[in-house]
Amino acid sequence: MHGDACASFPDGHCWMRRRVCMWVKKIVLLMSVLSCAAGVQAQGTYPSRPIRLVVPFAAGGPTDAVARIIGEEIGRSLGQPVIVENKAGASGAIGQDYVSKSAPDGYTLAMITGTSSNNYHLMRRTLDFYKDFSMVGRIYNTYTVLAINPQAPGMGGIVDLSQLVAYIKAHPGELNYTSSGTGSLGHLTMEKIKLHHGLQIEHVPYKGQALATQDVLAGRVPILSGTFTMLPLIAAGKLRPIAMGTEKPSSLLPNVGTFAEQGIPGLISAVWIGVAAPPATPQVIVERLGNELRTALDKPEVSRKVVAAVGNQPEYLNGPDFAAFATRDFEYWGRVIRDAGIKGE
Missing domain, CATH: 3.40.190.10 (Periplasmic binding protein-like II)
Incomplete structure (x- = not known):
């Protein structure tokens, strides 16, 4: 850009060429500084208003119950309310799509689940947990x-x-x-x-x-x-x-074998539930939300509420590990759906 601006002047106007180049460089530098400052300020004051946590199912179910438990706890810690909003339809895809296309500012989050994600296969649609979301963290498996x-x-x-x-x-x-x-x-x-x-x-x-x-x-x-x-x-x-479908024997059913133990290697069957943000959400915001989620789930009183709501202990995973886990799970069940010829209703 700088070279093109300077080259547009005749050789007899070198002094003007140098002055334009100097001003172009100053403007570019100023814009860069202002952009960085705005980003730091926005992230430093986050959150400055209520956060929406979208549940892709109707109110009253287990996903909704857990959303309200963690929303209340995280909202208290952040100093801003976390408002649970139900956007049901298409087996969870409507709510997930809505958040995926929302502004990447950390103020619209999704409760994302393995069940709703697997339905993308039935709708013959793709889902990429690295491109379609910024994964905040897994809450639990059931x-x-x-x-x-x-x-x-x-x-x-x-x-x-x-x-x-x-x-x-x-x-x-x-x-x-x-x-x-x-x-x-x-x-x-x-x-x-x-x-x-x-x-x-x-x-x-x-x-x-x-x-x-x-x-x-x-x-x-x-x-x-x-x-x-x-x-x-x-x-x-x-x-x-x-x-x-547990990976290892469970104390909840101590005398029951896993599918793998009973002859089907690799069959781990878990409905996972976690939190995700829109793609391109600033990493510092995603990490802060992930840390808040982990801190909330580490509290015994929150863990007890989750167990009472869904019958499972929290199993937190950070954002990158959650994305990798969800991707493996999505691909595994996609193969089962194709091999079994399952079609959506």
């Missing part, structure tokens, strides 16, 4: 549990995955299972088991785990692929856990 109604026909003697697989193979096409809906992690997990073992069993989707559980307890469907929210029914003996 794991899949495969359970049966022990009172259902043929289920009484089944206590592990190998026995359930053997029974399904002995009755091809005669059984069905249920989950909280098409594309839910419970659905995808059972489809992975079907692919691995070559099983013939039909999926009966419901709109939510509560409705699915009702029909399992009523004996209309013998098998439920859901989450740890079924633990009270397991404790009451109404459901029997067969396998779970």
